[in-house]
Amino acid sequence: MNQSPDPAGRAGAAGGATPAPRAPGPRLAAVQLSGTAAALGLCVAVALTAPGLTNWNLAYLAILTTLAVTSELTATLLPSATFTISGSILSIMLAAVLLGAPAATAVGLATVSVGWLRWRESGHNFRHNLLAFSWFPLLSGLWFRWVAGVAGARLHGPGYQHYQPTYYLLVFSTFMVGLALNLTMNAAYTSWIKRTRFLRKLAEVRPFISAELATAVLTIIAVYLTNQLHVWGLVMFAMVLVIFQYLIGELLLSQHRGRELAKLALTDDLTGLPNRKGFNERVDELIAAGGGPAGSFGVLLLDLDHFKDINDTLGHQYGDDLLKELGPRLAARIGESGLVARFGGDEFGVLPAVRTENLASLTAIAEDVVACLREPVIFDDITLQIDASIGVARYPSDGHDAQTLLRRADIAMYEAKAERDSHRFYTHGKDHHSASRLSMVGDFRRALDKDDEIVVHFHPIVDLEHGKAHGAEALVRWQHPELGLLQPAAFLEIVEQTGLIGAMTDHVLQLAIAECAAWHASGRDLTVAVNLSVRNLHDPMLSSQVAQLLDRHHLAPESLMLEITESMILSDPQRALVTVEGLSEIGVRFAVDDFGTGHSTLSNLRRLPVHELKIDRSFVTPMLNEASDGVIVRSTVDLGHALGLKVVAEGVEDPVTLARLREIGCDRAQGHHFSKPVPPIEFMRWISRYEQTRAIA
DSSP states (O other): EEEOOOOTTTTTOOOOOOOOOOOOOHHHHHHHHHHHHHHHHHHHHHHOOOGGOOOOOOHHHHHHHHHHHHHTTTTOOOOOOOOOSSHHHHHHHHHHHHHHHHHHHHHHHHHHHHHHHOOOOOHHHHHHHHHHHHHHHHHHHHHHHHHHHHHTOOOOSGEEEEEEEHHHHHHHHHHHHHHHHHHHHHHHHHHHTTOOHHHHHHTTTTGGHHHHHHHHHHHHHHHHHHHHHTTHHHHHHHHHHHHHHHHHHHHHHHHHHHHHHHHHHTBTTTTBOOHHHHHOOOOOOOOTTTSSSSEEEEEEEEETTHHHHHHHHHOHHHHHHHHHHHHHHHHHHHOOEEEEEEEEEEEEEOSSOOOOOHHHHHHHHHHHHHHHHHHHHHEETTEEEOOOEEEEEEEESSSSSSSHHHHHHHHHHHHHHHTTTEEEOOTTTTTTHHHHHHHHHHHHHHHHHSSSSSSEEEEEEEETOOOOEEEEEEEEEEEEEEEEEOOGGGHHHHOOOOOHHHHHHHHHHHHHHHHHHHHHHHHHEEEEEOOOOOOHHHOHHHHHHHHHHHHHHHHOOOGGGEEEEHHHHOOOOOHHHHHHHHHHHTTTTEEEEEEEEOOOOHHHHHHHHHOOOEOHHHHHTTTTTTTHHHHHHHHHHHHHHHHTTTTEEOOOOSHHHHHHHTTTTEEEEESSOOOOOOOOOHHHHHHHHHHHHHHHO
């Protein structure tokens, strides 16, 4: 019941395309049509000159034609898209045995003609099917009459063929002859079109021979029923065959759906790569098989650097497109013997094709993976260049199951991120760092919901021209219930990596604006500066949120200074400009923090409504001892003034540096010479002491 809708023939074998296939032309069409015409001519000759070789039983012919056509129209295409479940060949072979060669040819041509409505083959394929389905029924019918005649000369009794085993052996042989003719013709045509070896194409049908043998047995049963019950036997068999074909088709479709669902459960929808479950199963299978040729292998876990910035600046569609580009690219680089899987987000697992735990070999693989990811990705007019951090764990040194290996690769990966290295190998004893990191993330999430853990300390900013306090920079601190007061260095990197930086900045904004409003209520006209993150800067709702906070606390917008870095400007100047201009329209001011440490350009500074430049402490603190730093500070002050900006020097630690900054015209200063960052109450006390000191002076 298996029949093939192969592009080169209805019963041809499956095969991959080869380079430069032959292009069918008029000459081929002429040969195909001439061959079909020759078969029809021979059918007519047989019917006219040897009427005993043809039985034109119209009831049989109608039943068999209907069965063949119905089977073809309702055939079930197998998942390979090479063979179908159909009873059409069985019907044709029944016609060859019961009715003879001309009638079988008529059934075959009817099958092909009506079947075209289902498969819509190209012209040359359709013509080939006409040729094949005219000749193999014709030759099969002639074969049966010939061998039956030969056998009849040796046997006795007028009706032997209906009851003797020899008769049904002849039916079986006829089916096999017809099948061989069909497969041979189609294999020959496919190999000629695709320029492949004939025997190779013929060998590809071997897995389906058992099914064809079952079809031959069904043909014998159908002939027996017809000989016993005549029309009703044939009708009964046809009904059973149609039902059987339907049930087999449903069973195969159900199995196919089950395999597809199982595949989907192990596949990432976005990239088409295996997912975490599929990766784990592959690793566990490799472990169960003994690892590899050398009994060991490495597992790489990689995380794209700054992927959240791409989603935030360009949108999630660009992020998805990037993952769809990088995943298959990386899989192609690793090769078929290895495995690349996407675990979710921007995290990928890699099982190298080379099975080894040798440090040098795995280092070369990790570096090659990074080099692959760093190749530019171009979307429209945007060119993206991605970096990654990779953690490597080795079997069996670092674990004896997939879960343990991936957990330890994850530990190594976060160590690579912390050290800003491209890759790190897992080292024993680092597990507690991973547990501490996870615990800290959970604690920080809970701390954001409380009022007394995420706090703000204020670092005074002094006006150098008049000597009075100008305001303060709000700096975040974590008052951990067990670990005490934590500086940003202890938690900020983890907060950035886990996507909590936006929520933290929102929290700091609320505290800083509320405190600045309290200063104004007490009669002190001070400003407060708050550092923004990339996520905040590219948030289209930031302007309205800040406006609501200012309105709620009755604080003038010009009292709020938002600090952004040069790298934030470079990440997406257009989008940053929209956000900054929106805030500037409501009166909020901006400062470029850590100026000189990034790659800012004058064009970016001119486009953004910036009000201050803050010179990084790495230039200010050593400026008296390092001539180059002194030149940078002076040049930055001159540049800022030329652009109409105020300049603030960070990292002022002593009165000599302060005096030098006054000499070169710096506008404001900030540093431990005045005060370290202090809680709100301590800041108010510092203000009082500072004002008293100035009054006495």
